[in-house]
Amino acid sequence: MQRIFSGIQPSGIPTLGNYLGAMRNWAALQHDHECIYCVVDLHAITQWQEPADLARQTREMAASLLACGIDPRAHILFNQSAVPAHARLGWIFYCVTRLGWLNRMTQFKDKAGKDRENVSAGLYIYPSLMAADILAYHATRVPVGEDQRQHLELANDIAQKFNHDYGVEFFPHIEPLIMGPAARVMSLRDGTRKMSKSDASDQSRINLNDDADMIAAKIRRAKTDAEPLPGEAEGLEGRPEARNLVGIFAALTDTDHASVLREHGGRGFGAFKESLTALLVEKLAPIASETTRWLNDPGAIEAVLRDGAARAAALCDPIVAEAERLVGFLSVQGVKAGRA
Ligand code: TYM
Numbered sequence: 001m002q003r004i005f006s007g008i009q010p011s012g013i014p015t016l017g018n019y020l021g022a023m024r025n026w027a028a029l030q031h032d033h034e035c036i037y038c039v040v041d042l043h044a045i046t047q048w049q050e051p052a053d054l055a056r057q058t059r060e061m062a063a064s065l066l067a068c069g070i071d072p073r074a075h076i077l078f079n080q081s082a083v084p085a086h087a088r089l090g091w092i093f094y095c096v097t098r099l100g101w102l103n104r105m106t107q108f109k110d111k112a113g114k115d116r117e118n119v120s121a122g123l124y125i126y127p128s129l130m131a132a133d134i135l136a137y138h139a140t141r142v143p144v145g146e147d148q149r150q151h152l153e154l155a156n157d158i159a160q161k162f163n164h165d166y167g168v169e170f171f172p173h174i175e176p177l178i179m180g181p182a183a184r185v186m187s188l189r190d191g192t193r194k195m196s197k198s199d200a201s202d203q204s205r206i207n208l209n210d211d212a213d214m215i216a217a218k219i220r221r222a223k224t225d226a227e228p229l230p231g232e233a234e235g236l237e238g239r240p241e242a243r244n245l246v247g248i249f250a251a252l253t254d255t256d257h258a259s260v261l262r263e264h265g266g267r268g269f270g271a272f273k274e275s276l277t278a279l280l281v282e283k284l285a286p287i288a289s290e291t292t293r294w295l296n297d298p299g300a301i302e303a304v305l306r307d308g309a310a311r312a313a314a315l316c317d318p319i320v321a322e323a324e325r326l327v328g329f330l331s332v333q334g335v336k337a338g339r340a
Contacts, residue, residue, distance in 0.1 A: 004033045004177075005139035007040040007080065007130070010061040011049065012197035016206040016280075017185035019068065019287075020251045021145025025179045027069035029143055035075040036137055036312060037065060039305075042080045042087065042129060046122035047111070047198075060291075062301050064208055067290035076315075078308030080133065085313065085320040089132035092327055096162050097128045101154055107147065131155035135171045136316040143177040146184035147194055152176040166326045182251035188222040191240030209288050212281045219277045224269040231265030233257040245269075245276060252279050 006026060008018060026037055039061045044054060058079050070077050080086055102108070105127055112119045130151050134142055135158075142152055152174060159171035187193040187204040195205045203218055210218070223241045230236060236243040236257065243257070249272075250260045264272050294301055325331065 001032070001034050002141050003137060003139045004029055004035045004141045004143060005038070005134045005137050006036075006143050007038040007043070007133055008061060008065070009044045009197075010039050010041055010054065010057040010079075011044045011047070012057065013207040013209055014061065014064050015185075015195050015197055015208070016248065016284075017145065017182075017195035018197070019208060019284075020180065020182035020185055020248065021147075022143060023065060023068045025143045025177070026065070029141075029177070030069075030071055030075055033141065035070075036139065036315070037070055037075065037077050038133060038312075039065070039077075039079040040130075040133065042090075043126055046120055046126050059298055059301050060295065062305055063291045063294035064287070066294050066301070066304065067287045072304045072308060076308045076311050078305050078312045082305065082309035083313045083316065085136050085316045086129065086133055089136045089316075089320045089323055090129040092323060093128040093132045093135075093158050093162070094125055096158050096165065097125070097131075097154075098161075101157060102127065104150075105154070106150060127151040127154050128158060131158045134174055135159055136320050137312075138172055138319055139174065140172050141175050141177050143179065146178055149176055149178060162323075168326055170323065170326060180251050181247045181256050185248060186240060186244040188218055188244075190223065191242075191244050206280065206284070208284060209291065210284070211288070212285065215280050215284065216277045219273050219280065222273065224273075228268050229261060229265050229272055231261055233261060235261070235265075242269075245272070249276050249279065252283050 006022065008014070008022060014023065026035065029035060039058050041054060041058050044057075049057075062077060062079070065077060066072065102124060108124055111123060131154065134155055144152065155174055159173065162171055163169055185195045187195050187199060188206070189201055189204045193199075193204075197205070199205060203221060206215060206218060222245065224245070225239055225242060227239070227242075229242060229246070230239075236246060246257050246260050246264075249264075250256050253260070264275070321331075
């Protein structure tokens with residue numbers, strides 16, 4: 001069985017983009033993979049997080065994942081800072097990664113914007129920690145949204161350079177799993193920008209805890225163009241907002257753009273938006289209520305994360321210890337957890 005690893009930042013309420021691009025695929029993949037899912041709090045602090053909020057958001061993200069159907073007994077769910085091997089392998093990878101590679105990362109350019117001199121070094125180097133997250137488990141498949149593709153290519157470059165530099169075949173090749181018609185959900189206000197937890201406008205996104213009225217209002221106000229929906233997928237060319245709403249509809253009904261348009265082509269956006277709202281409410285309301293149920297029992301969430309961290313550490317400690325041996329670190333018996 002192939003081993004899967006993926007992560008999500010606890011930097012706010014998950015959006016419909018996180019759900020369709022990642023979380024629901026994570027749940028589906030549990031049937032035929034060994035899955036390790038991580039709430040990546042080390043990644044979250046690459047941008048300032050209020051300490052009290054970070055702990056709460058970590059619990060909330062775990063609750064959302066459990067509500068989306070992650071099974072913490074059959075698989076592993078934990079928070080990244082609880083397993084120190086991520087940071088240990090991260091450091092080794094910082095020394096393998098070339099600056100030229102990081103300079104090509106488009107997400108850094110987007111997030112840093114014009115304020116490059118003033119963002120954290122962590123934000124710049126974070127794709128190397130992401131490589132360590134995955135490779136610490138020798139995981140080979142990584143379900144993510146389209147925006148993470150470039151980071152996974154970098155992870156393969158890092159693995160290959162490590163293997164080359166140390167003359168080993170130690171780290172495997174990893175394969176991105178970028179699935180379905182909503183691998184890149186766009187902002188409801190601007191079809192050329194990604195839907196994001198950190199967008200200043202709450203109207204730009206559906207949050208997984210939005211109630212039916214909020215969902216209806218956001219979809220009603222979502223930007224569209226003046227034409228009715230086309231009858232075929234080619235007609236979405238040059239119409240990013242229409243493509244986005246059709247893609248969301250397709251993902252929620254497990255179909256594709258073409259079959260949504262076969263049914264809804266020719267309709268105006270008013271009617272289509274009503275159908276989309278009903279569908280969103282039907283799919284998201286149970287997740288919101290299940291999340292609330294988990295959040296009413298923070299002790300149970302923490303028990304899941306504690307157990308997950310122990311099982312995650314048991315898998316990655318020997319792999320990271322071997323990477324440290326390959327690098328030439330002197331192993332002082334009994335001093336470092338996980339070293340033989
Ligand atoms: P993060 O927290 O930004 O996003 C978590 C997951 O949600 C996906 N996603 C989207 N998919 C479709 N449309 C969108 N608008 C959208 N917004 C977000 C992301 O692609 C991602 O799959 N660096 C990662 C977390 C990470 C990780 C890892 C992922 C850390 N270590 C190792 C995989 C493997 C991140 O910041 O994701």
